[in-house]
Amino acid sequence: MRVVVDGVSKTFRDKKGKEVTALSQIDFAINKEEFVVLVGPSGCGKSTLLNIVGGLLSPTEGGVYFEGLSAKQDDPRLGIVFQEIALFPWRTVIDNIAFGLEEMGVGKKERLEKAKVYLDMVGLTGFEQAYPKQLSGGMRQRAGIARALAIEPDLLLMDEPFSALDAQTRTLMQEELLTIWSRTRLSTLYVTHNISEAVYLADRVVVLSRHPGRIKEIIPIDLPKAGRDSEEFRVPFDDYVKQIWNLIRQEAEDALKEG
Numbered sequence: 594m595r596v597v598v599d600g601v602s603k604t605f606r607d608k609k610g611k612e613v614t615a616l617s618q619i620d621f622a623i624n625k626e627e628f629v630v631l632v633g634p635s636g637c638g639k640s641t642l643l644n645i646v647g648g649l650l651s652p653t654e655g656g657v658y659f660e661g662l663s664a665k666q667d668d669p670r671l672g673i674v675f676q677e678i679a680l681f682p683w684r685t686v687i688d689n690i691a692f693g694l695e696e697m698g699v700g701k702k703e704r705l706e707k708a709k710v711y712l713d714m715v716g717l718t719g720f721e722q723a724y725p726k727q728l729s730g731g732m733r734q735r736a737g738i739a740r741a742l743a744i745e746p747d748l749l750l751m752d753e754p755f756s757a758l759d760a761q762t763r764t765l766m767q768e769e770l771l772t773i774w775s776r777t778r779l780s781t782l783y784v785t786h787n788i789s790e791a792v793y794l795a796d797r798v799v800v801l802s803r804h805p806g807r808i809k810e811i812i813p814i815d816l817p818k819a820g821r822d823s824e825e826f827r828v829p830f831d832d833y834v835k836q837i838w839n840l841i842r843q844e845a846e847d848a849l850k851e852g
């Protein structure tokens with residue numbers, strides 16, 4: 594499936610009733626089997642844009658179109674992963690992963706079988722019957738990813754899914770996500786603050802600027818997905834990181850001053 598974001602703008606009213614333009618005239622596409630990463634300074638509208646693509650917010654102008662849905666389908670199936678995964682504390686891990694399938698009316702046997710496939714895929718084998726509070730932060734995040742994948746979405750949306758994790762866990766999760774993505778090849782929109790993470794994961798990086806959020810540049814990452822972080826590609830990898838940082842540095846500093 595291909596997702597087209599067409600002329601999307603979004604205006605909010607702040608507490609005093611003043612209009613704030615969060616996004617202005619955003620045009621880009623997420624192609625079939627493409628991993629697109631959104632980066633930009635704090636407050637530039639990344640989450641707003643992801644929520645609009647996910648249908649959780651409506652744009653003030655423009656629209657989001659999904660091309661290549663099967664004839665039977667009116668709406669795309671979306672898998673969404675947020676920074677803080679909200680697992681149901683009273684459900685076991687396997688039942689949390691199966692939740693979306695249950696909502697879709699999939700029978701018990703089939704949904705548990707499917708949930709098990711994704712539980713194994715994210716490396717939680719053996720934790721089927723554990724409860725969320727018994728898991729580490731990284732494991733909970735894996736369970737959340739498995740839950741999003743289990744519904745076999747047309748599009749995966751992830752908003753800073755690893756930013757609450759410690760640095761080592763985060764690195765491992767990035768590697769794992771890449772492995773999972775290589776298997777599923779899902780069209781993905783991924784939001785991060787972390788530029789190295791963006792270069793590591795992306796087919797293309799969409800750099801947003803702020804006030805109002807606009808597309809500053811779209812940068813294709815022309816490196817193989819596997820082994821991108823190896824010594825062989827260290828120089829071009831670092832060049833991409835520098836290029837993107839130079840695009841957002843000034844605005845990131847401004848965002849910091851404004852608090």
Ligand SMILES: Nc1ncnc2c1ncn2[C@@H]1O[C@H](COP(=O)(O)OP(=O)(O)OP(=O)(O)O)[C@@H](O)[C@H]1O
Binds near residue numbers: 641
């Ligand atoms: N519900 C809302 N009501 C009013 N203003 C909002 C609302 N949601 C977002 N905004 C404003 O829209 C702008 C974009 O916010 P958004 O959360 O999308 O940015 P972001 O890039 O995700 O930021 P961060 O990197 O901090 O997560 C900000 O100026 C924010 O204050």
Ligand SMILES: [Mg+2]
Binds near residue numbers: 639640
């Ligand atoms: Mg955000």
